[in-house]
Amino acid sequence: MPFVITDACIDVKDKACVAACPVDCIYEGGRTLYIQPEECIDCGLCETVCPVDAIRADDELPPELSQWLAVNVEFFGPEVTGWGRPGGADKRYTTDKDHPVVAAWPARDPAA
Ligand code: SF4
Ligand code: SF4
Numbered sequence: 809m810p811f812v813i814t815d816a817c818i819d820v821k822d823k824a825c826v827a828a829c830p831v832d833c834i835y836e837g838g839r840t841l842y843i844q845p846e847e848c849i850d851c852g853l854c855e856t857v858c859p860v861d862a863i864r865a866d867d868e869l870p871p872e873l874s875q876w877l878a879v880n881v882e883f884f885g886p887e888v889t890g891w892g893r894p895g896g897a898d899k900r901y902t903t904d905k906d907h908p909v910v911a912a913w914p915a916r917d918p919a920a
Contacts, residue, residue, distance in 0.1 A: 809850050809865055809866055809867050810843060810845035810846075810848035810850065810865075810866055810877075810880070811843055811848055811850065811852065811854060811855060811863050811864065811865055811866065812843055812845070812863070812864060812865075812866050812869065812876045812877050812879075812880045813825075813834075813840060813841055813842060813843055813862050813863055813876065813880060814862050814863070814864060814869075814873045814876040815840075815862070815873075815876070815910075815913060816858075816860040816861060816862035817840045817841055817858075817860065817862035817863075818839050818840045818910060818913050818916065819839055819840075819915065819916040820840075820859075820860055820862070820916075821836070821839070821840060821841060822859060823836070823841070824857045824858060824859065825841065825854035825857060825858055825863060826841065826897070827857075828853045828854050828856070828857045829853065829854055830849070830851060830853065831847055831848070831849055831896070832847075832896040832897045832898075833847035833848050833849075833896070833897065834854065834897060835883070835884075835891070835894070835897045835901055835902070836897070836902045836903070837883060837888075837889075837903055837904070837905055837906045837907070837910065838903065838904040838905055838906040838910075838911070839906050839910050839911070839913070840906065840910050842879070842880050842883040842884070842907070843863075843880050844880075844884055844891075844893060844894070845866075845877075845880060845881055846893050847893060847895070847896075850865070852865070864876075875909065879907045879909050879910065882907055883906075883907045887907075887908075888905055888906070888907050888908075889901075889903055889905055
């Protein structure tokens with residue numbers, strides 16, 4: 809039951825969750841962050857610090873957010889980074905790439 813990052817993080821990326829994660833399983837892409845689902849230990853700390861409520865447990869995703877589990881999983885697969893299970897986020901595992909769903913997401917209105 810990994811936690812997943814959803815669309816509310818796109819173009820926010822304040823990284824409060826990165827600082828909170830005890831196993832460094834939250835990785836930085838171009839417009840958002842992604843949780844490596846096999847490395848996540850389900851502690852829930854990241855969810856408590858996210859200022860925009862972007863993080864959810866995968867089994868608590870409402871239908872409108874259901875695609876975000878696959879987005880987080882596929883970011884680490886051959887479709888995007890090919891990183892697999894890197895064993896901890898660091899500079900080598902930071903990229904400006906994004907999952908196609910994130911890359912196509914409309915830009916956030918700065919006035920909103
Ligand atoms: S639930 Fe815990 S282990 Fe998983 S991403 Fe969040 S802080 Fe990291
Ligand atoms: S704390 Fe929330 S908004 Fe900040 S980087 Fe993490 S998921 Fe994105």
